[in-house]
Amino acid sequence: MTETLSHLAGLNEAQAAAAMATAPQLVLAGAGSGKTETLTRRVADLILRRGEAPERLLCITFTTKAAGEMRARLAARLGAGRVPRWVGTFHAVMARLMTEEASQVPGLPRGFAILGQSDARAVLMALAGLKDAREGMALQDAVSLLKGSLLGARDACPQGPAFARFEAETLRQAQALLPAYRAELDRRAALDFDDLITRPVEAMQADRALAQRWGTRWSELLVDEYQDTNLAQHRLIRLLAGEQGRVFAVGDDTQSIYGWRGADVSQIRRFRRQYPGAGETIRLEINYRSARAILLAANAVAARDPQALRKTLRPARPDADWGTPLLLREAETPEQEGRAVVKHLQALRAGEEGLPWRECAVLLRAGFLAEPILAALAEAGMPFRRVSEREPEVPRDILAAQAWLQLAMSHDGHGWNAAADDAFRRACAHPPRGISGRLFAQLRQHAAETGLALAAAAEDLPGSDEDRLRLRAVADQARALAADIHRRRLPPEDALQLAAERAGLAAGLREAGQAHLAAWEAAFSAASRFGSPAAYCEATALGEAADADLQADVVPVMTLHRAKGLEFDHVLMPGLEDGVFPSYRAEAQGSLAEERRLFYVGLTRARRSLWLSWVRHRRDWAAKPSRFLAEIPEQLFKGPPGAGAPPGPVKRTLPPPTQAETDRLVAEFHARRKPPGSGRRKREG
Ligand code: ATP
Ligand code: MG
Secondary structure (H helix, E strand, O other), rough: OOOOOOHOOOOHHHHHHHHOOOOOOEEEOOOOHHHHHHHHHHHHHHHHHHOOOOHEEEEEOOOOOHHHHHHHHHHHHOOOOHOOEEEEEEEHHHHHHHHHHHHHHOOOOOOOOOOOOHHHHHHHHHOOOOOHHHHHHHHHHHHHHHHHOOOOOOOOOOHHHHHOOOOOHHHHHHHHHHHHHHHHHHHHOEOOOHHHHHHHHHHHOHHHHHHHHHHOOOOOOEEOOOOOHHHHHHHHHEEEEOOOEEEEEEEOHHHOHHHHHHEHHHHHHHHHOOOOOOOOOOEOEEEEEOHHHHHHHHHHHHHHOOOOOOOOEOOOOOOOOOOOOOEEEEEEHHHHHHHHHHHHHHHHHHHOOOOOHHHEEEEEEEOOHHOOOOOOOOHOOOOOOEOOOOOOOHHHHHHHHHHHHHHOOOEEOOOEEEHHHHHHHHHOOOOOOOOOOHHHHEEEEEEEHHHHHHHHHHHHHOOHHHHHHHHHHHHHHHHEEEHHHHHOOOHHHHHHHHHHHHOOOHHHHHOOOOHHHHHHHHHHHHOOOOOHHHHHHHHHHHOOOHHHHOOOOOOOEHHHHHHOOOOOEEEOOOOOEOOOOOOOHHHOOOOOHHHHHHHHHHHOOEEEEEEEEEEEEEOEEEEOHHHHHHOHHHHOOOOOOOOOOOOOOOOOOOOOOOOHHHHHHHHHHHHHOOOOOOOHHHOOO
16 A cells, blocks of 8 residues: 555554444454544544545544543544544534534424433423432433333333333333423423434434435444444434445444443344445454453453353453452451552552552442442542542533633624523523523523524613613623633633633632532643633533543542443452342343443453452441452462452563464463353354
């Protein structure tokens, strides 16, 4: 080849083939084999070698953090100006599409609001007359499962494990509530998260011309973590991919961990049927992430998955020995386990100068395990962050400052853009100015009649009573803010600060407590990573700037579900008791295999070391170690449980192992073990 393909440099043969293949194309490979990396390089390839316009590519990532990383990597390769706009989670990219094209979707008002999970839950609970928060969450989860499975009020519920998780009564109630819930959201001019997927699907199914238009809008859809997409998302991808079905999907069925939420892993096996032009499925077989001991442990666990498609992973890391042995500890109580976590973290740092805390992650099966760990971390004065599940915990005043900035940036010097209508609504509400709901309804009406953005309609609304003046003041203030930001050419972090000051949010900032200040710091530092206030606003509007705080140098504490796709030098997994992991519930509901895959996901997050622990007495019961621990070959642990030494520094100077050498090691390893679950092969396929 005469062209220089520097954007593909360093990829192995299979990765390069995947990056250059013609879509539709599926890549199916194990953890750490470079699926996400390959997808990113493919984007570069499409733009640089094949001359594709960046805005014609739609990349769907699993988390907002992944989206941020992908953008950063692409910016490094392509230059900031050529990074595709359409990189984000399903929800984020659809929120943008719906905002830009609200007028195309029947029944969708311009400037619609997107309800956060807790707001949406409040609506549901009010409709159902529920007071109990737990019941509310169950109801919301059931509603979400139904919508994600494209089921309506009159459809029969399927039997799968995702549905078996709910009481029959909860499901029945959720289903019965669907029409009223929809009506209430319509009344509020709002969508919930699931609507961001289902409404475009509905709209395209109902309107061929729209399906045609949206189906040709992108020349290719690139989807990461394909194994965890639900039915509604599959349908959406299929529709957006248009007749040509130009989809490039990467996934790993061994990491399918969202069956309980309606993800449909069977779709991965059906890919070539759904996209008839698809080439032979590409496998990636070299693991670039984990030291050998970790990889062998993960492979041994994965081999017990009765349903998984066969994949082999060979190690490629330059740690020529097996890396640090896995450590297994047992503790008497959760408190003791918390202190052991702290001790291990301290030992890791002591063993390696300059090791950042953010490279040492504590990954948990369930949220309740976090408490004693967080207490111990706090007591030891270690910096940590509990990465939340449902929504990023961005304090209200930061959200408000972002809304102000977004509103300001929507003024282009001549007029207002309706895309910032929701920001206008939020700016009016915070800090509170006592603008009445009635006036706001009038304003919406006026905007609808005149076709103006809300801020423009506020300026245009006749009358001069107090209420109206307050409304107009919001627009005036935002306009002045915009002028200042442009005149002084402020970088995004300063623009955000100015927005907070002007809106009167900065007073709170001064009085804020330690944690709150840290949140502001994180917001400023996240903002500083964007090229301009406008680029930052675009990301915040999609809820994507918040996740950037994973960059802060703190020990991340999160559930395994949240850790998907991420990697850390050192991973600690406490709480490995039977009944917790696998959970009693999973066992009762027959989803043991999914639990094991979750364990596999946890193991494969680690690059260099794994520390595992279990507790003899959690709550009232006497526990046993997780059965999954027994699936890890003994020799990968050093010494008896409770006696390992902290890992030393890695030897990075050793040459990478040759292929023959790694093959031999893997073969040796397998020879020493009896074949796992002898009935497995038969059940496959
Ligand atoms: P997961 O299934 O956990 O999402 P993945 O298959 O997406 O994993 P990546 O995150 O893309 O894997 O890659 C794992 C690590 O290996 C990353 O640090 C990545 O930069 C590195 N990597 C991938 N391919 C190569 C390569 N050809 N050479 C060197 N490093 C690579
Ligand atoms: Mg990945």
